[in-house]
Amino acid sequence: MPANKSGPAPKKKKGRRGRLVAITVVLLLVAGIAFGAFWGVSTVRASLPQTTGSLKLAGLSDPVDVKRDANGIPQIYADTDEDLFRAQGYVQAQDRFWEMDVRRHMTSGRLSEMFGKDQVKTDSFLRTLGWHEVAQKEYDTKLSPSTKKYLQAYSAGVNSYLKDHKGSALSLEYAALDFQNDYTPEKWTPVDSVAWLKAMAWDLRGNMQEEIDRSLMTSRLSEKQIAELYPAYPYKRNKPIVQGGAVNPVTKEFDPKGTAPATQNGAGTGATQGLQSQLSSLSKSLDEIPALLGPNGNGIGSNSWVVSGDHTTTGKPLLANDPHLAPQMPSLWYQMGLHCRTVGPKCGYDVSGYTFSGMPGVVIGHNQDISWGMTNLGADVSDLYLEKINADGYLFDGKQQPFLTRKETIKVADGPSRQITVRSTNNGPIVSDRDDELATVGKSAPVGNAAPDRGDGYAISLRWTALDPGKSMDAVFELNRAKDWTSFRKAAAHFEVPSQNLIYADTKGNIGYQAPGRIPVRGAGDGTLPAPGWDKKYRWTGVIPQQALPWEYNPDRGYIVTANQAVIDEDKYPYLLTKDWGYGARSQRINDLIQSKIKDGGKVSTDDMQSFQQDNSSEIARLLTPYLTKIDIKDKYVRDAQQLLDGWDFTQEPDSAAAAYFNGVWRNLLKLAFGNKMPKELRVEGQCLNVRPANETGPADDLDKFVRECGERAPDMAQPDGGDRWYEVVRKIIDDPTNDWWKTEDRPGHPGDKNRDQLLAHAMKDARYELTAKLGKNIDNWSWGRLHQMFLNNQTLGTDGPGILQGLFNRGPWNVGGGEAAVNATGWNAAGGYGVTWVPSMRMVVNLADLDKSRWINLTGASGHAYDAHYYDQTDKWAKGELLPWAFGEDAVKKGTKDTLTLAP
Template sequence: MTSAPQDPPPLSPRRWWAAFRAWPRGVRLTSYVALGLALVLVVVAVVVVGLVRRPLPQTEGEATLPGLDGEVTVVRDEHGVPQLYGDSMEDLVRAQGYVHAQERFFEMDVRRHATAGRLAELFGEDAVESDSYVRTMGWRRVAERELALVSPTTRGLLQAYAAGVNGYLDEHSPSEIAVEYTVLNAGGLGYAPADWTPVDSLAWLKAMAWDLRGNMQDEIDRVLAQAAVGVERARELHPAYPVDEHAPIVGQGAVVDGVFDQDATANTTRNPLRPAFTADQRAVLGEVGAGLGRLPALLGRGDGVGSNSWVVDGEHSATGAPLLANDPHLGVGMPGVWMQMGLHCRDAGPDCPMDVAGFTFSGVPGVVIGHNAEIAWGFTNLGPDVTDLYLERVRGDEWRYDGRWQPLRVRTETIEVADGEDVTIRVRSTRHGPILSDVSDELADVGEKSRPGRGLAVSLAWTALDPAPTADAILDLNLATDWDSFRAALSSFSVPSQNVVYADREGHIGYQAPGRIPIRKSGNDGTVPSAGWRPENDWTGEFVPYDGLPHVLDPEEGFVVTANQAVIGPDYPYRLTEDWDHGWRAQRIRERLEDAGPLTVAGMQELQLDADHPLAAVLTPYLLDVELPEGYWSGGQELLRDWDLQQTAGSGAAAYYNVVWRNLLALTFHDELPEELWPNGGSRWYAVVARLLEEPTDPWWDDVTTETTVETRSDVLEQAMRDARDELTRRQARDPRGWDWGHLHRLDLRSSTLGESGIGPVEWLVNRGGWEVGGGSGTVDATGWDAAEGYAVTTAPSMRMVVSLGDLDASRWINLTGVSGHPASDHYTDQTDLWARGDSLAWPFTQPAVEDAAQHVLTLVPGADPDAGGG
């Protein structure tokens, strides 16, 4: 008896590519077969091109959007940047949702799956660990509670935005929405996206908060460093902020009766002592750090990111009015995090006050960074300590606290897995927060084996896990018209805490630090994980009052610089963090502003591209003093003699210096630190090495693996220079005149989903790369790289903008990638070439300027009765 014929399993892209690669190389084809194969390939190519181009959005003519009260006009320029014109705010954000879905829905869909802990539904078992961490932290559960906290106006706009997204989805099949759905469904996924909801928008903000969460990894690193080299030497790897050398953001003012007064003074601080960590405690913490490090890049790394922003008043500006610059530094990938857009009421007034343009998040209504008709604003990460890890003593479903065993809060979550069995996890929490270590079976085993019956666990306290109406702040900022309404808008901005610079058309400039920053009890300074069983390590439940956070209006020096440096001096009574960026970028910007004459828009842009290496002026003289044999070995050293310290893409001296730097770090620290603590070469390591250079026999210089030799500074510098010479000879050329920094320091933009699929044609479709760029870590032109990994760009200015308050149409902007998330679009990376060259685009704002730049016009017209708002 024969079995009934069965359909073959779907040929997934991975199986197809494997079969293609397995085709015998030596097969000889007849002319007829070859001709037939060529015709088949042509047909396949036509079909593939058609499928790839199918999701490209309609940009001209008319399209129906249900729920609109009136028409909305979408005007796109030559780079596809849309400017929307409508007669009500509800219509504008409904249309914004539609346009975001046109250009970026797959990105939006992936992010909502990621923030809900549902990536495994799309990408299978490899995503289960990420989903488990996100479910354990409960990001979407928090977002669901936040929907009830935002104002009725914000809630209504979130619903209108969701309805706009769904209006687009309702009229398009998955293959018409994104080519990525075509690829996934070709593998048998059978997926169609669900409706967008307001909670999806709120959950997106959790991902940004995670990316900019502060010092959580530093807490773990300090403990692991103490285990490797002892408490005192570990402290040398985390030097204090040099407030006397690098000025804080706000150089005046203090808190009086809970309110920050920019003309007052105050003091007070604290520094609690901490007991040493045991081996079992270090093991559990190390495993948590490793697990969190495996979260997908689209959720952010929370490490190595920063930003620049500064604002100058009219006396420092050639226009006589303020100028404001901003370039947030984030991880690189496809598509970029920002989408430029304008939202304009045709007749701006009390009934329809929106008239704003700037950088938006696809999935979130409104403009996040930009300007309206009256004010401009920019963000950098404040980086306060808003996370604490707690070591917990647990047994079964109980945890130890204040001398008693108490029940853990427990819930169950089920993760659906594409092409696999569902995974059920138990999420347990203490009063401090969710237990992250439950995600890893290995971690649980470590804790149990170290303390039988009283295992160790690690919980997370994080301000973003408490619901707050941050979405109110975004929309209120869009409508602010002066300093008071700007500050009122930011009072709702809870996470992530930011430095926000300000300028207005009246000539004022300012700075405000918003955010929910916890006040800790006396036993917890936030620098290392705390013992969760001790009540003195808890948060008080209070936060730094908004009115007590640093802010300044029209400072005497006439400018404000924020580049992740300390916000204010050590006498400030509230503890914000100990882990500031060390201020090299900020100080360079300040010095350039102090030395500059009246600034133009072009001058502000030139400063954004400053590639001066922060440590080069300190380290280079030591390198020039090293005695190397003439000829081969001294070739790189000769480049340094005339180096201007700028890390331009074509600089051979910059290439040599950075390769020396990487080798110096490896020779100095790799022998004593575990691999997970190897230096990334950023700002903190500049401070560490700057001190060591003054101590030629410091123990750090010695290579502990050479038992009979004690190396000194001169030994390490010479070996680093020799190793760099050999490395550049291998990588580039024997002749140093053939070296250049950009050849090493390349920008590759990869999709964090299909771009990591391992399927060649798919990766080719969605990834882009090969840009040779200048700049570096800790540089104003902050194209960061990880010295523990290589020279490739890992973080970069995700956009750059300069706003001219004297003539808004004279402002400039540029995006790291492009407006579109569609690989077949001309606007997928059409701004990247310009970005890499340091160029920018005109930023038209007034309606005549927008109309002059128009290339495509789409009119969205009202349709039939809408769905009431997308949930």
């Protein structure tokens, strides 16, 4: 799970007075003199939550206890459902209200109200998508009465906290920007909570970027070349989640034991002529939208797996989960337990796990009977449509149709309000209206066979399942109450967006998997390219029936692995889920680790599950290193680096010089073989990769010259991100040494590479000099962790403004191991450098034999307050791969309780 940060990275402009106030506050906070020091300490401490004694909470029917352990993780005990969720709202507001407030302004397209005119463009795009409007419809028309009741109780708890806390008493962020003078948080509403699911769905929406990229590639690459860059999923090597079964053609129900033949719908056609400028602009617009869960969808994935009791040391299932999301401060996740003192009709919850601040219930975790985990399924649930429009409407099926329009007013903190008009077709909102360049779609010189009747351009609309009201909020509470496989599947059927792989285990010993979600059925097209909106053949014809979605229950192999690989072999399934799976590097490694443990009757322990989560093995290193070590390198300085790979076991520990060098080679290989051959629309600003002294064999003086002249920035280049799709691309050509992808163009003074071995040598040389610039000339001092650092940045005040302000809220760096497509997925994007861009945002191992022997960890800590003891008290343990004890039962919680707060009516 999915796709994707707790808020945006906005630029704040509150005028000279506002900035001076902010700087003054900062100086007072850090000054160590007289009254200034006292004032700063009091401001810092003003928002720290009360965790002992008692407080009044209006609306409670009975007292509620909030027990916190040594890490500040709360466990709430109540006698009614409403009391439980009212207290949850209050406690989350204590710890994370700034995060909640920014998040709801993002989901409703109102960031400009907090951060000023620089956020108008972002707000305009978000208003066009209409997340908050859809959330309101869900709340009004779709959600059950009990869900509404819980949302109302949660909101009441948040608002009780807001009533007694203002400005700096809410958080240091409000004090630092002096928001209390011109900004007052409004009351929390149930729709604020529901809208968060739309933000999750946006970051986990599937292949929209791939759809754009493939279209842009048509300007320079042939269909054959594009197909080579998007190879088919390797079903025989990397096992799908569900390894058998079929849909009954009569009942439309999926049968895990079925063998009926399958024929998928859709063909790979679209309408991409003459669209280079507008699709490139759309891609840039998407990059500007705040990425809540990961770096704009790139790399968002997760690991989860469950092993049955037949193969565990406990005799009952063990379930692990670690969602891969953006590193941020605070962590996206919030750990807590929600316990009814007596579970029954009056109070039905006894659940613990991870949730999001601003949302009631538990998203991932376990109750007294079952446990569940999630990974992003990656279903293609969005399509871009090209629209033939004029001032009055759009063309569909040969007839002119009127737009559906609405007006939106965007309030701006440092200026006048702005008004936009949102136009929609029968495919969805026109997203091209939100960009000046997109608004002139098709006017630039066409590339390829452009449609001559579109002199005034196309518009681009978005069809997306999350823009239809659904019942995902119902599903959260139903999962929390589920007692067995049947009730779990019933809850999963309501988890419509975002579409997630759900794994299952229960205390009786059963394991299972369910693919839920609202996944479209297309008429024509397969969702890989933008479609012609004027042609009715490309309309969605419905959604895949819930009963037809793949599932497994107690499979014979005794375990289930989901890590964003293909759900099921497309030859065995009649419906199109997506053409853009993750390629299974992580999932197959987990399969192999489990298989190696259970062969010959071996058993998997809780320690083993934790160890698997830390596996740093690199599949691409295992593939490429034998070729790299055989290259005859003449340059001694490059050869010294090459020798680091001799005997390397392909693991990426923080102190590994071999891992640092290999990943440098991999990044340079991608640039040489593929990056420079991409169309300019795909190019992004890169870093110095292959700037090189003219004397290629020169010793230290040339190295020093290189270090002085390289710098951090280089000309634009189209650099692949280096994910496991590129593993498959290279695997397909590695044994074809004269393949065209290995050939590079001649440059003045630098003849091009003519074959594989020349390009590999070139990449090794460039990596040697790049790492010299970054890590020094002495390879004995190189380490992967020094290149591969994780920073935890506050996603608002920590990403812009004076450095001293950022220093108040940000933490790091940590030198970490792991890497791209490793099980320990500390991902990095080869287009931008080696820094960590996504991480296992939490880790858990649930022991269904004894829930109190389960383990968990968060990336940061329970608190969102910068100088709270629990702001990042779990991070060092997380970086070392450690897990904390996870108390669940009343006795275990009591034993671990450090602070108790009683909330009284």
